[in-house]
Amino acid sequence: MNSINASTRPSAPPEIPRREALAALGIGAFVAAGAAIAQPSTQPTPPATNPTRPKDLPAKGPPTAIVPGNLAPAELHVFDEATGLFVLPALPYAFDAMEPYIDAKTMEIHHDKHHAGYVAGLNKSLAELARIRSAAGDSGLVKFWANQVSFHGGGHINHSLFWNMMAPPGKGGGGSPRGALAEAINKTFGSYEQFVAQFKATAGSVEGGGWGWLAVEPWSKQLLLFQGEKQQDLMVTGALPVLGIDVWEHAYYLKYQNKRAEYVGAFFSLINWEFCGKLYDRAIAR
Ligand SMILES: [Fe+2]
Numbered sequence: 450m451n452s453i454n455a456s457t458r459p460s461a462p463p464e465i466p467r468r469e470a471l472a473a474l475g476i477g478a479f480v481a482a483g484a485a486i487a488q489p490s491t492q493p494t495p496p497a498t499n500p501t502r503p504k505d506l507p508a509k510g511p512p513t514a515i516v517p518g519n520l521a522p523a524e525l526h527v528f529d530e531a532t533g534l535f536v537l538p539a540l541p542y543a544f545d546a547m548e549p550y551i552d553a554k555t556m557e558i559h560h561d562k563h564h565a566g567y568v569a570g571l572n573k574s575l576a577e578l579a580r581i582r583s584a585a586g587d588s589g590l591v592k593f594w595a596n597q598v599s600f601h602g603g604g605h606i607n608h609s610l611f612w613n614m615m616a617p618p619g620k621g622g623g624g625s626p627r628g629a630l631a632e633a634i635n636k637t638f639g640s641y642e643q644f645v646a647q648f649k650a651t652a653g654s655v656e657g658g659g660w661g662w663l664a665v666e667p668w669s670k671q672l673l674l675f676q677g678e679k680q681q682d683l684m685v686t687g688a689l690p691v692l693g694i695d696v697w698e699h700a701y702y703l704k705y706q707n708k709r710a711e712y713v714g715a716f717f718s719l720i721n722w723e724f725c726g727k728l729y730d731r732a733i734a735r
Contacts, residue, residue: 462499463565483699489564489705494583494725497718498625512589514571515534521632525537525538525609525610525613527605527606527609531643533729534572535568535571535572535605536568537560537565537568538609538612540556540560540612541612541613542616542617544556544557545558546616546617547615547617547618547622547719549711550715550716550718550719551700551701551704551715551719552704553700554703555700555701555703555704559608559695559699559700560608560612562729563604563608563697563699564604564605564608564609566601566604567600567601567602567603567604567605567608567629567636568601568605569601569682570597570600570601570604571597571598571601571602571604571605573593573597573601573603574595574597574598574601575598577590577594578591578594578595578598579595581594587592593696597611599680600680600681601680601681602680602681603679603680603681603684604680605675605695607660608695609694610690610728611679611693611694611695611720613723613724614692614693614694614720614721614724614725615716615719615720616719616720616721616723616724617719618718620725621721622718622721623717623718623719623720623721624722625641625722626641626722626725626726627722627723627726628726628730629726629729629733630691630722630725630726630729633672633729633733634672637671637672638672638674641676644663644674645717647674648661648663648674648692648694649713649714651674651675651676652676652694652696652713652716653696653710653713654676655676655677655678655696656678656701657678657679658678658679658696658697658698659677659678659679659682659683659696659697660676660693660694660695660696661674661676661693661694661713662674662676662677662684662688662690662692662693663676663690663691663692663693663725664685664686664688664689664691664732665689665691665729665732666685666687666689667687667688667732667735668687670732670733672691673685673688675688677693689728689731689732689735691725691728691729692720692725692728694713694716695718696712696713698707698711711716
């Protein structure tokens with residue numbers, strides 16, 4: 450499915466052989482499968498290679514609309530095989546599609562600046578590690594760049610999932626889970642209402658920037674609800690995301706200021722349960 454494939458080509462990081470990049474990341478298969486985990490904390494400083502808006506995107510909104518929820522997880526376009534670079538997927542809806550719950554300007558900045566910054570940062574970090582392997586870089590900076598891979602890699606995948614975990618209100622967004630996911634939520638949390646209360650409390654109390662996650666632990670097949678900090682901290686290794694909410698201030702501050710709880714509450718009018726259900730079905734089938 451090419452409808453979300455509009456992508457960014459971060460400006461020319463040194464060439465990274467694709468296999469090396471994936472090996473350095475250690476999550477190649479994970480990314481390809483559209484599964485990802487992440488966590489929270491500081492505002493990323495867009496690296497020097499931060500791309501501007503992709504030239505193949507219109508000034509507003511996506512190049513083509515897709516039916517919300519009609520996106521298989523494996524089709525998240527986060528990486529370009531031809532160039533060996535991670536790329537910015539287009540939003541699967543217009544910037545104002547989340548109105549009145551999330552304003553258009555927040556969506557535009559969030560996607561075009563913040564998410565793009567994570568993509569550029571990930572490519573930059575991998576390029577720097579490749580330079581170090583070729584003896585052209587500073588070998589004393591492996592720790593720094595490896596840390597940056599975690600942060601920006603988490604940020605890229607988290608946001609790529611997040612856009613698809615939402616859909617326009619009343620047009621795929623809102624309602625409640627169905628099918629196997631609904632049954633698992635009831636079994637794990639006692640009821641949908643108890644899940645909602647605990648999800649809100651979890652996301653609302655993340656310290657600093659971060660995420661609230663509902664994920665499947667793949668060996669036990671159990672649903673876990675936990676916090677992520679920054680883009681990558683506090684994650685449960687191997688857990689496969691089903692639902693996540695970005696609670697960095699950049700996700701809500703223009704409209705909600707310090708009222709994070711109101712933003713988290715509004716998010717429930719936007720959740721694309723069909724997409725989340727696909728992630729769940731996929732996770733327990735592994
Ligand atoms: Fe974000």
